[in-house]
Each structure stands twice: as structure tokens, then as C-alpha cells.
Amino acid sequence: GNSVTQMEGPVTLSEEAFLTINCTYTATGYPSLFWYVQYPGEGLQLLLKATKADDKGSNKGFEATYRKETTSFHLEKGSVQVSDSAVYFCALNSGGSNYKLTFGKGTLLTVNP
Amino acid sequence: NAGVTQTPKFQVLKTGQSMTLQCAQDMNHNSMYWYRQDPGMGLRLIYYSASEGTTDKGEVPNGYNVSRLNKREFSLRLESAAPSQTSVYFCASSEGSGAGRVNEQFFGPGTRLTVL
Numbered sequence: 001g002n003s004v005t006q007m008e009g010p011v012t013l014s015e016e017a018f019l020t021i022n023c024t025y026t027a028t029g030y031p032s033l034f035w036y037v038q039y040p041g042e043g044l045q046l047l048l049k050a051t052k053a054d055d056k057g058s059n060k061g062f063e064a065t066y067r068k069e070t071t072s073f074h075l076e077k078g079s080v081q082v083s084d085s086a087v088y089f090c091a092l093n094s095g096g097s098n099y100k101l102t103f104g105k106g107t108l109l110t111v112n113p
Numbered sequence: 114n115a116g117v118t119q120t121p122k123f124q125v126l127k128t129g130q131s132m133t134l135q136c137a138q139d140m141n142h143n144s145m146y147w148y149r150q151d152p153g154m155g156l157r158l159i160y161y162s163a164s165e166g167t168t169d170k171g172e173v174p175n176g177y178n179v180s181r182l183n184k185r186e187f188s189l190r191l192e193s194a195a196p197s198q199t200s201v202y203f204c205a206s207s208e209g210s211g212a213g214r215v216n217e218q219f220f221g222p223g224t225r226l227t228v229l
Contacts (some may be wrong), residue, residue: 032216034217042222043203043221043223044156045220046217046218049217100158100161104155105153105154105155
């Protein structure tokens with residue numbers, strides 16, 4: 001079956017530090033890959049997505065590249081801000097089960113000024 | 114355009130009580146979903162509705178029922194609440210499967226449920 005493994009948190013960084021949150025997946029077919037962000041007390045929002053191998057998703061300074069050879073979709077940002085403090089979820093949608101998303105367990109990021 | 118709305122935002126129940134969580138979307142999406150979120154567990158799918166008139170079990174359906182009332186609305190019912198159902202519940206919607214569709218999901222703000 002499909003599964004997503006992302007690095008466990010919590011992750012604590014200082015403002016302007018470089019961020020990487022690792023995500024690897026197992027899936028049948030050719031999945032689409034997503035990063036969602038959840039700010040405190042809110043629902044999940046789509047941060048970025050990639051639909052095929054070597055695609056790079058980007059939004060708000062965050063980037064992730066779909067690496068089929070390593071089955072990975074790591075999230076990166078060059079310079080984090082306090083406002084980036086949130087929980088980040090990696091997810092996939094397999095072409096074989098197109099209605100459902102499979103989520104990782106989430107990574108809590110705290111950015112200190 | 115409100116996106117996905119959920120009511121209520123907060124609810125406290127006693128063990129054995131029943132309640133219905135409401136969800137509506139105004140994006141003309143075909144598919145709708147109910148998740149629960151618990152600390153350290155991520156999001157787990159309870160039920161989903163691929164299209165109007167259909168519902169299917171997800172990963173953790175026990176203790177819940179759903180109704181796809183129409184294309185816009187998808188409700189989640191707890192018939193006899195238990196403390197293990199204390200959680201944050203999220204509704205989501207997506208266009209649904211089909212050629213060229215990525216099936217990105219849009220989430221509501223959540224309902225925080227406590228069962229005493």
C-alpha cells in the first residue's frame with residue numbers, strides 16, 4: 001500500500017536559518033506529491049505540489065523536487081521566518097487510488113526570532 | 114466564495130451522546146472527505162465520498178456514519194460518543210478523479226470535539 005514517511009520533529013530554528021524537512025514515499029503507479037501546512041488553530045492549506053518526476057513545486061519561498069529515483073520530496077526554504085512556524089505534512093495521491101491522500105505524520109517547525 | 118465550511122467549531126459531549134458534524138463546500142467539487150487528527154498520528158481518513166450518492170470507509174470508520182446529502186454537503190455522525198473520539202475533525206473536498214486532475218484537497222477549519 002501507499003505510505004509517507006517524514007522526518008520527526010519538532011524542528012527548532014532561528015530566523016533566517018535554512019530549512020529541510022525530509023519526506024520519502026512508497027506508492028504504486030505515478031503519484032502526485034504535496035506539502036500541506038497547518039498554522040496553529042487552523043485547517044490544512046496546500047503549500048506546493050508536483051505531479052511528475054523532476055517537477056519542482058514552489059510557493060512562499062518553499063521548494064520541493066519530485067525525485068522518483070530516491071522516492072523523495074524534501075521540503076526546503078533558504079531563510080525561514082517566525083511566521084513559518086507551523087506543522088508541515090507531506091502527502092501523496094496515487095494514480096491507482098485517485099480519491100484519497102496518504103499523509104505523513106507531520107513535522108512541527110518552530111522558528112525563533 | 115467560502116471554500117469548505119464546518120460547524121460547529123467546538124463541541125463537548127458526554128459519553129453516549131450523539132451528534133452530527135456538518136460540512137459544506139461551494140467549489141462544485143465531486144469528492145468529499147472526513148479526517149480526524151490526533152497528536153503524533155497525523156491525519157487519518159474516516160470516510161470519503163468519491164461522488165454524490167456514494168460513500169466509502171477510510172482507515173478508521175468504526176463508531177462513525179456519514180451522509181452525502183447533496184453535492185455540497187457531507188455530514189459525519191457519532192451515534193454514541195466515546196472518549197476515544199476526542200479529536201479534531203477536518204472535512205475536505207476535491208474535484209475528484211479524472212483525466213488531468215491532480216485531486217488536490219481543500220480543507221475546512223476543523224471541529225474540536227471533546228468527549229467526557
